[in-house]
Amino acid sequence: MxxxxxxxxxxxxxxxxCMVSCQKESQVDQATREGILIMxxxxxxxxxxxxxxxxxxxxxxxxxxxxxxxxxxxxxxxxAPPGSALELTPDETYTVWSVxxxxxxxxxDGQPVTSEDYAFAYERILTPxxxxxxxxxxxxxxxxxxxxxxxxxxxxxxxxxxxxxENFKIKLRGPTPYFKEVLKHYTWNPVPKHVVLKHGxxxxxxxxxxxxxxxxxxxxxxxxxxxxxxxxxxxxxxxYWDAKNVxxxxxxxxxxxxxxxxxxxxxxxxxxxxxxxxxxxxxxxKKENPExxxxxxxFGTDILRFNNKRKPMNDVRVxxxxxxxxxxxxxxxxxxxxxxxxYGLTPPTDGYQPPRLVxxxxxxxxKLLADAGFPDGKGFPRLKMLxxxxxxxxxxxxxxxxxxxxxxxxxxEIENKEWTAYLVxxxxxxxxxxSGGWIGDYIDPLTFLEMWTxxxxxxxxxxxxxxxxxxxxxxxxVSDPTERYALLRKAEEILLxxxxxxxxxxxxxxxxxxxxxxxxxxxxxxCHPYTNVSLVQPNKD
Amino acid sequence: xxxxxxxxxxxxxxxxxxxxxxxxxxxxxxxxxPYTSEKAIPKHILDEMNAYTGFDKPVHVQYGRYxxxxxxxxDLGIMFKKDGVKVYEIIRDxxxxxxxxxxxxxxIAMMVGIPTGVIAAxxxxxxxxxxxxxxxMLGICLPSFVIGPSLAVGSLQIQAINVxxxxxxxxxxxxxxxxxxxxxxxxxxLSRGGMLDVLSQDYIRTAxxxxxxxxxxxxxxxxxxxxxxxxxxxxxxxxxxxxxxxxIETIFQVPGMGQHFVNAVTDREFFLIQGLVxxxxxxxxxxxxxxxxxxxxxxxxxx
Numbered sequence: 001m002x003x004x005x006x007x008x009x010x011x012x013x014x015x016x017x018c019m020v021s022c023q024k025e026s027q028v029d030q031a032t033r034e035g036i037l038i039m040x041x042x043x044x045x046x047x048x049x050x051x052x053x054x055x056x057x058x059x060x061x062x063x064x065x066x067x068x069x070x071x072x073x074x075x076x077x078x079x080a081p082p083g084s085a086l087e088l089t090p091d092e093t094y095t096v097w098s099v100x101x102x103x104x105x106x107x108x109d110g111q112p113v114t115s116e117d118y119a120f121a122y123e124r125i126l127t128p129x130x131x132x133x134x135x136x137x138x139x140x141x142x143x144x145x146x147x148x149x150x151x152x153x154x155x156x157x158x159x160x161x162x163x164x165x166e167n168f169k170i171k172l173r174g175p176t177p178y179f180k181e182v183l184k185h186y187t188w189n190p191v192p193k194h195v196v197l198k199h200g201x202x203x204x205x206x207x208x209x210x211x212x213x214x215x216x217x218x219x220x221x222x223x224x225x226x227x228x229x230x231x232x233x234x235x236x237x238x239x240y241w242d243a244k245n246v247x248x249x250x251x252x253x254x255x256x257x258x259x260x261x262x263x264x265x266x267x268x269x270x271x272x273x274x275x276x277x278x279x280x281x282x283x284x285x286k287k288e289n290p291e292x293x294x295x296x297x298x299f300g301t302d303i304l305r306f307n308n309k310r311k312p313m314n315d316v317r318v319x320x321x322x323x324x325x326x327x328x329x330x331x332x333x334x335x336x337x338x339x340x341x342x343y344g345l346t347p348p349t350d351g352y353q354p355p356r357l358v359x360x361x362x363x364x365x366x367k368l369l370a371d372a373g374f375p376d377g378k379g380f381p382r383l384k385m386l387x388x389x390x391x392x393x394x395x396x397x398x399x400x401x402x403x404x405x406x407x408x409x410x411x412x413e414i415e416n417k418e419w420t421a422y423l424v425x426x427x428x429x430x431x432x433x434x435s436g437g438w439i440g441d442y443i444d445p446l447t448f449l450e451m452w453t454x455x456x457x458x459x460x461x462x463x464x465x466x467x468x469x470x471x472x473x474x475x476x477x478v479s480d481p482t483e484r485y486a487l488l489r490k491a492e493e494i495l496l497x498x499x500x501x502x503x504x505x506x507x508x509x510x511x512x513x514x515x516x517x518x519x520x521x522x523x524x525x526x527c528h529p530y531t532n533v534s535l536v537q538p539n540k541d
Numbered sequence: 542x543x544x545x546x547x548x549x550x551x552x553x554x555x556x557x558x559x560x561x562x563x564x565x566x567x568x569x570x571x572x573x574x575p576y577t578s579e580k581a582i583p584k585h586i587l588d589e590m591n592a593y594t595g596f597d598k599p600v601h602v603q604y605g606r607y608x609x610x611x612x613x614x615x616d617l618g619i620m621f622k623k624d625g626v627k628v629y630e631i632i633r634d635x636x637x638x639x640x641x642x643x644x645x646x647x648x649i650a651m652m653v654g655i656p657t658g659v660i661a662a663x664x665x666x667x668x669x670x671x672x673x674x675x676x677x678m679l680g681i682c683l684p685s686f687v688i689g690p691s692l693a694v695g696s697l698q699i700q701a702i703n704v705x706x707x708x709x710x711x712x713x714x715x716x717x718x719x720x721x722x723x724x725x726x727x728x729x730x731l732s733r734g735g736m737l738d739v740l741s742q743d744y745i746r747t748a749x750x751x752x753x754x755x756x757x758x759x760x761x762x763x764x765x766x767x768x769x770x771x772x773x774x775x776x777x778x779x780x781x782x783x784x785x786x787x788x789i790e791t792i793f794q795v796p797g798m799g800q801h802f803v804n805a806v807t808d809r810e811f812f813l814i815q816g817l818v819x820x821x822x823x824x825x826x827x828x829x830x831x832x833x834x835x836x837x838x839x840x841x842x843x844x
Contacts, residue, residue, distance in 0.1 A: 026700070047624035054580070131589035133582050149585050205593055206625030228634050229796035230707055254706070257800070258791045261705050264693055265794070268704040420573035420809050427581060457581025 026269025032516045032535045035249035036233075040262045040275040044228055044255045049210035050189040051125040054133050056439070056526070057255075057275070059186050064234045064251050064530050065217040066189040069099060069118075070180050074532035075521040077443050078350055080180035084113055084190070084218065084241075094177040094479045101166045106239040107192050108222035115168040120193040120202070123155045129203025137187040137441065140179070142171045175479030181442040184527070192216045220246045220531050229255060247519075247534035266292075266512045272535070273517060277510040279337040279392070285512060292512050295338035296522035299347055300439035300507035301448065302339070304385075304400065307432055308500050309462035312381065316498055317372040322433075323358065323502035324365035325407040326400065331505060335395050338508030345492060345503045346448040347440075349524065352485050354445070357496040358503050362407035369408055377409025383432035384415045388422040393435055396504075400435075426460050434460070437507070443524060445488045446475070452495055463500030542837075549833070553826035560822045561611070561815065565604055568811050575621030575809045594621070607815070617819070618812025628816040631801060635785070636820075638707065639797035642720065643783030645713055647775070649721025650728055655771060657725070658732025662740060662767070663759060673729060680726025689719045689792040705794035716793040720786060724778055731774050736767035769839055776832035780824040 031038050045058040050066050053059070063072070069085035082088065087100040105113040122141070125132045126148045139145045142159030146152050159171030172179065182188070192209075195216045200207040208214055215223045220243070221234035235250040236243060254271060256262040262274045263281040277285065277293065285293040306313040306322065313319055328341035344354025366376070374380040385400060387393040397414040404410045412433065417425060426434050438458070440447040451458040453469050471491035478484045496503075509526045519532040576582060576590055591597040595606055610616040617628035661673035692715050693704040706712050739745065740763055748758050785799025798817070805813040 027703070044623070046622055049624060052624045054578070128585065128589055131586050131593065133578070133580075133586060135586065136583060206619070208625055211625065227796065228631070229800070254794070256705070256794050257804075258794075260690070261693075261792055261794055264690075264697070264704045265706065268697055270703055270706060419807055420571075420577050423577050423579060424572040427577075457583065460581075 028269045028272055028514055028516070029537070031252070031272070032514075032537050035247070035535055037248050037251045037273070037517065037530070037533060037535060038271045039251060039253050039273045040256045040265070040271050041232075041253040042255060042275045043257055044232070047210055048212075048215055048223065048226070049191070049207070050186045051121065051130070051132050051134075051191060052210075053186065059527065061232060061234075061253055062186040062189065063219070063527060064221040065215075065219045065223065066186065067105075067219045067240075068183055068186070068189045070183050071531070072184055072523065072525070072527045072529045074519055074529055075523065077524045078181065080184060088180065088183075090177075090179070092479075094175045094179065095172050097170045097172070097179060099168050099170065102241050103166060104241040105218065106241065107195075107216050107218050108237045108239055109192075109195070109216045110239055111192065111194060111216075112165070113190060113218050114165045115162045116165070117190040117193050118168060119160050119162050120196070121189065121191045122158070122160050124191060124196070124202050125187060126155075126158065127203040129201075129205070131205060132187075134187045137182070137185055140172050140176055140182060142173050144173075174476045175484075177479055177481045177484065178442070178444045178446075181444055184525075185441055190218060192218070221248075221251060224250065231255075242531065246531050248530060251530060263512065266514075272514040273520070274512045277337075277512055279335075281512075282337045282510050292514065294509070294511050294513055294522070296509050296526075297340070297347065297524060298439070298507040298509040298526060299349075299443060299524040300437060301342060301345055301347060302336075302396075302435070302437045302504045302507060303345070304502040304504055305426070305431070305434040305436055305461050306499070306501060307429055307434070307462060309429060310432060312372065312374070313383075313432065315372050317368045318374075319499040319502075321365040321368040321372065321408060322404065322410075323499050324361045324368070325403055325410075326502055326504060327360050327403055327407075328358075328504055329360065330403075331396065331399055335392055335399055336505050336508075338510050339505040340508070342503035342506055344496060346445040347506045347524070349443055351481070352445050352488070355489055355493045355496060357493060365408060369410075374410075377411075380408075380410045383410075383412045385412050385433040385435065386415050386417065386422060386425055386431035387435045389416055389418050396435055400433075427457075429460065429462055435504075436460075436501075439507070440525070445485070445492065446472075449488060449491055449495065452500065459500075461500040463498065465494060465498060468494045468498075545833075546830075549830050553830065556826055557819065557822050561608075561819055562604075564815050564818045565607060566600070568809075568814050569600055569603075571806075571809065573809050575811060577809060594619070607812075611819075617816035620813060621810055622808050628812050631813060632798065632816060632820055635796060635798040635801060636783075638795060639785035639799060640783045642713060642716055642785075642789075642795060642797060643779065645717035646720035646724065646782050647779055649717055650724035650778075651775070653721065654725035654728025655732050655768065657729040658734075658771070659736055659759065659764070659767070661729065661733040662736030663755075665737065673733070677726045677729040677733075680722050681730070683723075685719055685723055685786065685788045686792065688722060689715070689789060692719055693792065705792070707795050712793075712795075716789045716795050719793075720782060720789050724782065727774060727778070728771050731770040732768060735770040736763060739763045739767040742766075765839055769836060772835050772839060773832055776828040776835070777825060780821070780828035784821050784824055 041060055042057045045061050046053050050062045053062060067083045069083055069088055070080035071083040073079040073081055084101055084105045085099050086102045089098045107113060122138060124130060125135050126138055126144055128148060128150045135148045143157040147155060147158050161169040196207060196209045199209040199214055212223055212226045220237055220240045222237040224233040224235040226232045232253040233250060236246055259276050259278045265271045266274050306319045308314055332339045332341050343356040343358050346354045348354060385397050387397040394416055401412050401414060404412055425431055449472060453472055454464040468491055471487060471494060475484050475487035478487060513520060515538045516535050518534045518536050520528055576587060595603055620626040657673045661670045664670045696702045696704055696715060702711050702714060703709050745758060745762060748762055785797040787799045787803045790797045790799040801813060802817055805817060
C-alpha cells in the first residue's frame, strides 16, 4: 500500500509541479462547477448512525443523510416544513400526534420508508442495551423514560401506535405544542429496520449497518465515501422523494479541527463554508474580505456557574453581586466576537422574550456584597474560577478576575484545566466559579430551563428550587403556547432572581462562506437544509 | 551477531511489556473517562456503557483482560467516541499516511542536512561554515508551528499547491518540507561535529601528506566515520517522523497518526492511547536495533 502511495505521490506531484502554470482552477471553482458543496466540519462524526451521534458537527452530516418527519426551514426558525410526513396533526391538547407518511418516501436502496421503520427507530434508541446518550430526547413520548430505564421491557407501554404502513400515532407525556421543533432533532430520524437487523440485533452497540459499505439512508443525499480524518462525501439520493428539487449533486465534509488551518483553506479556495472563524480570523476578514464573513445569532448562552453548595456562594446576595459586577458589554466588545450581552438566560426568539433581569450594576453589586458581610470585598475568601483550556476561556477568566477586583474589591484565581479534567471538576462540583455554556437542542425556552431542575445532570451548580420546579411542571401541562411561554418566563424569573449562575453572553456563529453558495440564510440553530442550497459561479467580470 | 540480535529481541519484548503496563495504569489515573462529556449522560446509560466495556470491573481485572485480548487475540480494543471502530483500524488507516510523509521528510532531511554538515566541516571557520551553522540554528530554534503556517501562508500565492489537505498529489510538499527542514537542521549539526572529529584524526593527516585528493579523503576516509552520530540520530528520528506529528498534521490537515496521539489523551480514548504507545514503542525498539546494526557496520571497532 505504501510503495504504491509513495510512487503515486512522487511521480504525479513531479508532473503537477511541471504544469503549475497550466492549473488555474481552485478546488472550490471546480466543485462549484460540479455542484459539490465543500464544508468544514471540525471533526469526524462519532458515527453515521443518527441514534448514536450526539454533537453539532454530527448533525451537519445527519441532516444530509437522513430526513425526519419534518425538516428545518431555510430561513425561519419556528417553521417546520414537512419531511417524510405528509401530514402531522395534533389533537386539541397537543398530546397525541397523528402521522401520515409520504407514500413516495424511500430509503436509498429503494425500499419504502414505513411506520414500522419509525417505530423500530424509536424502540431502538430507547432500548437500554444500545446505551444511546441522547435517548432522553424521546422522553417526550409517554412511557419512553420507563422503557429506557429498564423499568419495563414491554415496548407496547410506550406511546407509539402503528395504524398501517403509512400511518402511526405518537402519544406524548403531556401537551407539547412545540413538538415539531423537537422533531427536527436527529434523534427522531428513522433508521432502516431491514438493514439494521440484517447486521445485528436491535440493541447492538457498534452495529456495522452504519459502515460505508452497508449504509442506507432516507435523506436528500446518500453516503459515497468516508476516509477518516480526511473527508466524508455524500451524493444525491435518487430515491429521495423530492430529488428533482435538490440542486446540489453532493457535499464533501472536511474535518478540520484547527480553525486557522480552516481559514487558510478557505482563502486558498479549498472550501465553500468553514465550520467556524475565531476572533483573529474575524478581525482579519473584516478588513480583507468582509463580504465572505458571517456573524449570526446562535441559540447558545455563555454562563458563569456558582457553586451554590459552597460559602459564600450559598448566599444569593453574593451570587447576585458577582453577576452584577460582570461588564458583559465590555466582554462582548473586546473578547467575544459577535456575541451579544445577555439580559436573561434563554436567547430571545420570535416567540419568546426572556425577562430583563441580568444587568451590569457595580454600585448595586457593592451594596449587595456589603449586606452579605463583605463591605468593599473585605473578608471575602479568595475564590477559584475553573476554566477550560479551550478557545478564549482563559482570557474570559482573566477579564472576569479584573472586573471582580475593580468593581467589588474581590480577588479570584484562575484554575485552567484541560477539557476532560475541566468537565470532571465541573460535574463533581469541585469549583467555586466555573465558566461554561449551553446550546439549545431545539428552539424553545424549555431546552435552557429544564436543566436547572433538581437532579438534572446538567445543572452542575448544586442549586435546587421547588418553586422553580413547580413552575416548570405547570408549563409542561399547558397546551396554549402563549400561556406556556408566560409560565416559562415566570420560571426564568425565579431562576435569574436566585442567580445560581450568571448568564454572560448570547453566542453568535462566526464563519466564512464563499459567494457562490446560495440559499444559506441565518438560522438560530445553524441547521441549514441542504435541499435549499445551490451553487452559482460568481460573475468574475 | 546472532547472539546480539536475540538479546536485543528479548530486551525489546521486556521494554514493550513495561511500556504497556505503565501506560495502562497511568491512563486510568487520569481524571475522567471516555464517557465524560459536556452534556451529562444519565446514570443508567453510563452503567450500560461501563458494563459493555468492562469498566465496571476493578482495574487489575481490566488489566488482565487487556493483556489476554492483546496476546491471545491480538486485539488492541475499541474506540469509545467512534462507534464500532477498532483501534487497529485507526492505526491501519493512518499509519501509511504518516509513513509516506515521514519517508518524504527523511529524504529531504538527509539530502539537505548531511551535505550541509559535511560542507560546513570541510569549510570550517569560513563564511560558508557560518552560513550552514546559521541555517542549522534557525531550523532548530524555529518550532514547526512557526515554520508550518509561514510556509502555508507563503504558498497561498501558488495555485498548484494546496495549503492543507491530503487529496491532491502535491499535498505532501508543505508538510514534508516543514518536517524535513527541522530534522535537516539537527542532521547538519551532527554531521558537522562527526566530520570535524574524524578530520582531525592522524590517518586523515597521513592521507593528506601522501597527496590523496581532498574529495577522495572525504568520500572514502571521512564520511564513514563522520556520519556515525548522524546515523545514531536518524533511526529514532525516523521512528518519530513516520509515527506522525500532531502539529504538522493539524496545520496541514494530514490524516496521519500524529493527531491521534494528542486527541486520544484529551478524549480519554484509553485503548487508543495504549495501542498508539505500544505501536510507537515497537517502532522505537525496531529503529534502535537497526541503528545499532548500522553503527556496527560503519564502525569495525564495535564488532
